[in-house]
Amino acid sequence: MRTIQRVETVLSINQYDAENGKEPLGNCCAPGSSLPLFKFPRRLRFPPGDESCSKTEDLDWQKSSEFLDMVILAQWEDRATRGLFRYDVTACETKVLPGEYGFIAQLNEGRHSKKRPTEFRVDQVLQPFDPSKFNFTKAAKEELLFCVESGDSHEGEFYPEAPVVEGTNAVIINVSPIEYGHILLVPKITARIPQRIDEDSLLLAINMAVEAKNPFFRLGYNSLGAFATINHLHFQAYYLAVPFPVERAPSETLVSRKMNNGVKISELMKFPVRGIVFESADRLDELASSVGKCCCILQEKNIPFNILITDCGSMVYLFPQCYAERQACGKVDQALLGTQVNPAVWEISGHIVLKRKEDYERASEDLAWRLLAEVSLDEESFHELKIACLGELICGSPVGNEVVEGGDVSFLGMMLHEVAMWLEENCTGVDAKEETW
Amino acid sequence: MSRSYGVPVLESLRKLRRHSFIVTDPYLPGHPIVYASEGFLHMTGYLVEEVMGRSPRFLQGPDTDRRSVLQLRDAVREEKPCHVILLNYTKQGWPYRIILHMAPIFSHKNGRLLHFVGAQKPLSDCFSMRCEASLLELCKGPSVLLGTKSWVDSIDSCHPPSDDRSSYRFSGQRKKKMKIASTILQLVIHELVTSNKLMSNGALCCRCLSEKAEFSLCSSLTLALNRIQQSFVITDPKLPGMPVAYASDMFLQLSGYQRQEVIGRSCKFLQGQSTDACAVEQIRDAIREEMACTVRILNYKKDGSLFWNLLHVAPVRDHTAKVVYYVGVQLLSGYPLLEDASRNVTPAISQLGAVGAVKVAVRSLQSNGLRRRSG
Numbered sequence: 001m002r003t004i005q006r007v008e009t010v011l012s013i014n015q016y017d018a019e020n021g022k023e024p025l026g027n028c029c030a031p032g033s034s035l036p037l038f039k040f041p042r043r044l045r046f047p048p049g050d051e052s053c054s055k056t057e058d059l060d061w062q063k064s065s066e067f068l069d070m071v072i073l074a075q076w077e078d079r080a081t082r083g084l085f086r087y088d089v090t091a092c093e094t095k096v097l098p099g100e101y102g103f104i105a106q107l108n109e110g111r112h113s114k115k116r117p118t119e120f121r122v123d124q125v126l127q128p129f130d131p132s133k134f135n136f137t138k139a140a141k142e143e144l145l146f147c148v149e150s151g152d153s154h155e156g157e158f159y160p161e162a163p164v165v166e167g168t169n170a171v172i173i174n175v176s177p178i179e180y181g182h183i184l185l186v187p188k189i190t191a192r193i194p195q196r197i198d199e200d201s202l203l204l205a206i207n208m209a210v211e212a213k214n215p216f217f218r219l220g221y222n223s224l225g226a227f228a229t230i231n232h233l234h235f236q237a238y239y240l241a242v243p244f245p246v247e248r249a250p251s252e253t254l255v256s257r258k259m260n261n262g263v264k265i266s267e268l269m270k271f272p273v274r275g276i277v278f279e280s281a282d283r284l285d286e287l288a289s290s291v292g293k294c295c296c297i298l299q300e301k302n303i304p305f306n307i308l309i310t311d312c313g314s315m316v317y318l319f320p321q322c323y324a325e326r327q328a329c330g331k332v333d334q335a336l337l338g339t340q341v342n343p344a345v346w347e348i349s350g351h352i353v354l355k356r357k358e359d360y361e362r363a364s365e366d367l368a369w370r371l372l373a374e375v376s377l378d379e380e381s382f383h384e385l386k387i388a389c390l391g392e393l394i395c396g397s398p399v400g401n402e403v404v405e406g407g408d409v410s411f412l413g414m415m416l417h418e419v420a421m422w423l424e425e426n427c428t429g430v431d432a433k434e435e436t437w
Numbered sequence: 438m439s440r441s442y443g444v445p446v447l448e449s450l451r452k453l454r455r456h457s458f459i460v461t462d463p464y465l466p467g468h469p470i471v472y473a474s475e476g477f478l479h480m481t482g483y484l485v486e487e488v489m490g491r492s493p494r495f496l497q498g499p500d501t502d503r504r505s506v507l508q509l510r511d512a513v514r515e516e517k518p519c520h521v522i523l524l525n526y527t528k529q530g531w532p533y534r535i536i537l538h539m540a541p542i543f544s545h546k547n548g549r550l551l552h553f554v555g556a557q558k559p560l561s562d563c564f565s566m567r568c569e570a571s572l573l574e575l576c577k578g579p580s581v582l583l584g585t586k587s588w589v590d591s592i593d594s595c596h597p598p599s600d601d602r603s604s605y606r607f608s609g610q611r612k613k614k615m616k617i618a619s620t621i622l623q624l625v626i627h628e629l630v631t632s633n634k635l636m637s638n639g640a641l642c643c644r645c646l647s648e649k650a651e652f653s654l655c656s657s658l659t660l661a662l663n664r665i666q667q668s669f670v671i672t673d674p675k676l677p678g679m680p681v682a683y684a685s686d687m688f689l690q691l692s693g694y695q696r697q698e699v700i701g702r703s704c705k706f707l708q709g710q711s712t713d714a715c716a717v718e719q720i721r722d723a724i725r726e727e728m729a730c731t732v733r734i735l736n737y738k739k740d741g742s743l744f745w746n747l748l749h750v751a752p753v754r755d756h757t758a759k760v761v762y763y764v765g766v767q768l769l770s771g772y773p774l775l776e777d778a779s780r781n782v783t784p785a786i787s788q789l790g791a792v793g794a795v796k797v798a799v800r801s802l803q804s805n806g807l808r809r810r811s812g
Contacts (some may be wrong), residue, residue, distance in 0.1 A: 020694075067666065073793025074786040077751075079730055081789075090754040090800055094807065158781050180797050186801065215510075241801035242808075247507055257499065266455040281499045315503060393700075 002123035002328040004340065007112055009229050010176050011184065012139040014032055025144055026137025029164060029189050037162035038071060039151030046281050046314055059155060067156045075145040076181050079173050084142055086110060090176045091178040092317050097367030101245035102350045107360040111176045111353060122225045125302050129194040135232035136172060136186045138333035145171045145183065156211055167191060169204060180352055181237040195224050196299060199292035206284050209313030216241045218310045220345035222401040225304030226321050227344035244251035245350025246317060247310060251277050255393040261286040265390060272372035273348050274382040275319040278436045289392050294389040319348050323375040336371050379382045449628040456621045459493065463513055463656040466664060468494030480559065482528035498526040508537065509600040514657045516550050516807045520615060534560040538618040542629050550656045554625050558618040585619035608725050613747050654683055662799035667791035668706060669766040674724065691767060693739035704765065708736040720750055727752045744769055748786045753796055755803040765794045
């Protein structure tokens with residue numbers, strides 16, 4: 001059994017102080033009580049984007065789409081004024097490190113608790129739910145912002161008090177926030193599901209990203225062994241109005257949209273952590289299914305991983321990682337260990353929270369790169385993984401030397417040829433001299 | 438357009454009509470097109486009324502590389518120029534690749550960002566137009582202020598953005614196209630900048646003051662604040678009297694004032710004879726402690742009528758963690774917004790939602806904010 005010593009991150013007040021005596025959430029989320037509820041609209045496809053057809057439609061779309069945003073921010077600010085967070089995260093200095101990727105570093109001395117380090121098992125991605133350990137039904141009632149469920153109307157709806165149904169999903173605050181609006185999404189909270197991904201929970205998370213309609217509202221997931229601290233299924237999310245370094249990295253297409261129900265799959269390039277990128281502009285459930293299949297394979301193979309959902313839910317990054325294992329085997333450089341950065345999904349994406357002032361002052365893109373390089377699977381293992389997850393979809397080696405981004409090469413070539421023919425016939429005075437000057 | 442550049446600019450831009458370029462407004466949601474050249478309409482197949490006021494995103498489609506789009510968004514946010522290769526779609530739905538070269542235009546008077554100009558050059562040979570020859574002639578004409586040579590040099594030295602895997606056959610052509618796109622851009626910028634200079638010479642005094650105060654709010658922050666559907670003002674505690682740095686449209690509606698009457702003035706203008714001094718003192722105390730507070734205060738609209746204002750004031754910090762602004766969100770007692778009532782959202786929630794949105798925006802976008810530094 002491989003383990004590492006780590007100080008637990010405190011996500012909930014009751015986790016911090018067992019004698020708090022605050023009413024636990026589990027009781028309030030049982031059917032029979034009433035809680036605030038946000039119902040997602042019924043949505044099969046990704047929305048067309050923020051241009052739409054006419055201007056009045058634009059305005060309606062904007063108003064309705066920023067509704068979830070407003071509810072989350074309002075509830076969060078309310079809890080902040082009530083003193084439910086361990087510190088004011090906006091009072092944590094943050095900066096963008098010089099360099100092309102723009103890694104973001106934050107000095108956060110309050111996030112790490114003063115508790116003694118506990119042992120975390122890092123060699124098993126799937127572990128059974130242990131009711132004696134902390135889980136989100138034991139969180140304090142005030143930490144719940146609202147419940148979310150899928151609805152049937154074409155707009156998002158909010159009910160300050162609605163009867164709780166079986167299998168409701170909870171949105172809870174993270175009392176040690178990394179950024180403003182840091183929340184936890186706990187699918188089917190009363191079902192007490194251990195930390196493991198499936199298509200349904202992914203679809204819920206993607207739905208939330210779509211509904212918030214804010215490209216800077218991102219959701220993330222850490223598997224056990226990839227720095228998840230609590231073995232109760234949950235996603236994290238927060239607002240940061242800045243592009244993440246990973247979003248700036250290029251990628252190479254592995255599977256085109258046409259071959260995969262509108263979901264394009266690519267490999268992340270020129271980034272310290274090897275990863276797979278899923279993109280879709282079509283059906284939400286296809287995207288969830290595509291990512292979900294890969295996650296299941298990773299879980300079967302016992303490989304820890306992290307997931308980032310960004311760009312209003314239309315882009316999903318999957319990062320298999322091995323930092324904890326390397327740490328347990330003593331393979332990680334002492335200097336990197338000294339920063340006590342646990343590379344979970346946010347760190348991998350390029351948002352690094354530092355505990356010590358000297359680390360913050362010395363932070364550089366180079367240091368971030370070196371740290372994240374230790375997280376990544378090596379080339380061989382990653383290649384094996386690609387084949388295992390996507391084998392049937394990739395027709396041999398990655399499509400190389402494409403003239404166009406995504407799409408079927410031959411199809412586009414044919415189309416361009418037709419266009420060229422049409423233009424030659426219909427355009428007068430296409431200047432052949434263009435080539436020479 | 439004519440507000441920033443004067444009416445003659447439309448004439449000078451028409452000289453360049455054969456080329457494909459658009460001018461967009463970064464202060465409006467969606468970054469909409471405010472001017473489109475004939476060449477652009479010809480290339481994309483749209484009519485001018487189908488294009489004006491729309492975000493240029495409608496030109497993109499399912500196969501457009503999202504990373505190129507993100508690069509553009511970065512450039513807008515950082516108010517810097519950029520060039521990308523982008524897959525666009527004509528009205529008929531034909532995809533075609535273009536080199537898009539985009540650059541910001543700053544006001545000569547106060548350095549504030551005015552618009553973005555984007556020049557497009559299709560990569561594929563089939564779309565070549567005769568305008569290439571006429572472009573050569575134009576180049577020999579007026580000298581380009583911003584230094585075409587340095588632009589062109591920078592293109593020669595840089596590697597093609599985002600798309601590394603294109604076949605070698607195209608790279609030589611690509612450089613040529615980039616040069617063309619940037620030259621078009623230079624010409625357009627030249628016209629706009631000259632017109633803007635002429636404008637500022639005849640500028641009115643009172644506009645100077647208001648624009649100066651707004652100068653501290655860059656376009657991306659202003660845009661983020663514009664999206665918040667609430668009555669609120671942002672005040673600057675560092676300046677004497679805590680002047681208003683930003684006022685939302687709904688605030689102007691509520692108070693009856695015009696934007697230029699409000700920006701740069703201390704928010705005391707809402708107070709009057711019957712305003713309770715205690716309430717004002719409460720606000721002052723909270724500000725001294727850098728804390729939030731909610732007070733019920735009697736305020737005056739421009740026309741002198743009174744209203745009870747449930748005012749929530751909160752400190753707002755930027756990325757350096759220092760308090761840079763205070764946000765004051767007004768709520769007319771007994772006057773919930775209609776849409777909110779139907780959505781079961783209490784006025785208190787709307788107020789706090791506005792505070793949250795302001796905090797998120799200011800944290801990343803205020804002054805230098807969380808933007809990449811050059812070098």
